[in-house]
Amino acid sequence: MPKKLLVLGGGTGGLIISKEVREIAGPGEVEITLIDKKDRTDFRPSYLYVAFGYRKPEQVSVPLEYVKRHGVNFVKAEVKAIDPANRKVKTTAGEFTYDALVVALGAETVDTGFPHTWELEPSLKVAEVLPQIRQGHVVIGVYSMPYRCPPAPIELAMLTHFYYLTRGLRDKVKITVVHPMKRPFENFGPMAAKWMSGFLQQLGVEYIGVGQNPAIKALGKNELETATGEKIKFDAAFIVPPHKAPDPVLNSDLAKNGWAAPRSPANGDFRSEKYDDVYVIGDVAAPNVPVGMAGTILHSYSPWVVSNLLADLLGVSLGKPPFRIVGTCALDVGAYGMAAACDFTPFVKKLKPYPDCMFLPPSPVTRMFKEMFEKIYFNWLLGVVP
Ligand SMILES: Cc1cc2nc3c(=O)[nH]c(=O)nc-3n(C[C@H](O)[C@H](O)[C@H](O)COP(=O)(O)OP(=O)(O)OC[C@H]3O[C@@H](n4cnc5c(N)ncnc54)[C@H](O)[C@@H]3O)c2cc1C
Known part of the structure; x- marks a missing residue:
């Protein structure tokens, strides 16, 4: 009988683990079932491209059915409860049992009613609002931290x-970023903050x-109030919504401080704190690693998850993969791109106060890299280019 691997979430984390396990273990050894409440999976960084009209929604999202190409079962269902003590997961499509469970349910956004680029639908609203503003004040407000992809609000501003600028209206439109961090990119160290401020x-x-988290105390139709009492009027606001862990995680004993808790990320162990057969990965666990919510980061530590999973399920040893927690964020500035590549390993191991970051200065090549990444992502994970 094959061992049962149950993967919750068909976003970046769930897809990477399903694919990488399947590359090593055949269906006769491990039966993989992936569950997601949606039947499509998105390349989230391209929500920005949807907002600015460079992409249509169907170009940044593909059907999850494609996982079947890798011999992975797909079930469209909402996870309602996780019961790790009894190895059971309750969903709208019934109850599932497992030999090993991967929880990759990501972070959930809480609707504030304002457009933004952290989900697909609200990105289309950004696309509607942008041409309506021909003069005035556009605010990009970050409600609170953590949120997906720490540099993305700056990319939205750029x-x-x-x-x-390209519509000849830049001198008529003021752009302001309101953020919990005192300086932009402060979490990447003082040099990064200085560079990005400039x-x-x-x-x-x-x-x-604002220097406080949450940064925003009140949100009105045309005015926001920061946590320090400053009132800012706007003609349009794009508000990065608060993020939270999905309820099935919060209501289970996998959560600590509001997010899933991995056992010892500094040593490459992403098993849950309490259960040997449950792994918690990606955005749902990021604040407890602690790292930013980024798909590239979870990809960098996925070899450890796969290696431990296969040891648990099949008793095979793949040896110790090299351990590096790294993340890359390519930012589009319009005609050109920029990129930040950070090594979080010394930071996660508490050896340094900041990650080691390298920045690629503005260049058209970096923008091309971002576009290529979008195509490679779906092709690599699901064998399709939308
Ligand atoms: C604008 C933007 C730009 C970004 N840019 C970058 C970048 O340049 N580099 C980078 O590394 N990262 C970037 N990211 C972040 C990256 O997209 C996320 O970190 C990554 O998607 C996290 O993967 P995940 O698997 O943890 O969660 P997700 O990809 O969010 O997947 C979670 C899945 O779980 C499903 N789910 C949730 N709850 C339930 C439930 N109860 N039942 C069933 N299914 C459920 C969801 O439908 C979803 O499919 C960006 C994100 C945004 C929004």
Whole structure:
């Protein structure tokens, strides 16, 4: 009888683990079932491209049915409860048991009613709002941390800058970022913060660092109030919504401090704190690693998850993969791109106060890299280019 691997979540984490396990273990050894409440999976970084009209929604999302190409079963169902003590998962399609469970349910966004680029539908609303503003004040507000892809609000600001610049309206539209961090990119270290502050100044983008989390106390139709009491009027606001762990995780004993808790990420162990047969990976666990919510980060540690999973399920040893927790974020600035590549390993091991980051300065090649990454992502994970 094959061992049962149950994967919750068909986003970046669930897809990487399903594919990488299947590359080593055949269906006769491990039966893999992936569950997601949606029947499509998105390349989230391209929500920005949807907002600015570079992509249609169907170009940044593909059917999850494609996992069947890798010999992985797909069930469209909402996970309602996880009961690790009894190795059971309750879903809208019934109850599932497992020999090993991977929880990759990501982070959930809480709707504030404002458009943003952290989900697909609200990105289409950004696309509607942008042309309506021909003069005035556009605010990009980060409600609270953590949220998916820490540099993405800055990318949204830079693309907004480019949007109005190319329409000859930039001098009529003021752009402000409101953020919990006092300085942009502060979490990447003082040099990064200095560099990004200078770059935003050069673009004429105002940055209001509130220095409190949550940064926003109240949100009105045309005004927001920061946690420090500053009132900011706007003609349009794109608000990065608060993020939370999905309820089935919060209501189980897999959670600590509001997020799933991996056992010892500094040593490559992403088993849950309490259960040997449950792995918690990706955004749902990121704050407890602690790293930013980024698909590239979870890809960097996936060999450890796969190696431990196969040892648990089949008793085979793949040896110890090299251990590096790294993340890359390619930012589109309009005509060109920039990239940040960070090694979080010394930070996660508490050897350094910041990750080691390298920045690729603005260049058209970096923008091409971002576009290529989008195509490679689906092709690599699901064998399809939308
Ligand atoms: C604008 C933007 C730009 C980004 N840019 C970058 C970048 O440049 N580099 C980078 O590394 N990362 C980037 N990211 C972050 C990256 O997309 C995420 O970190 C990554 O998708 C996390 O993968 P995950 O598997 O943990 O969660 P997700 O990909 O969010 O997948 C979670 C899955 O679980 C499913 N799910 C949730 N709850 C349930 C339930 N109860 N039942 C069933 N299914 C459920 C969801 O439908 C979803 O499919 C960006 C994100 C955004 C929004």
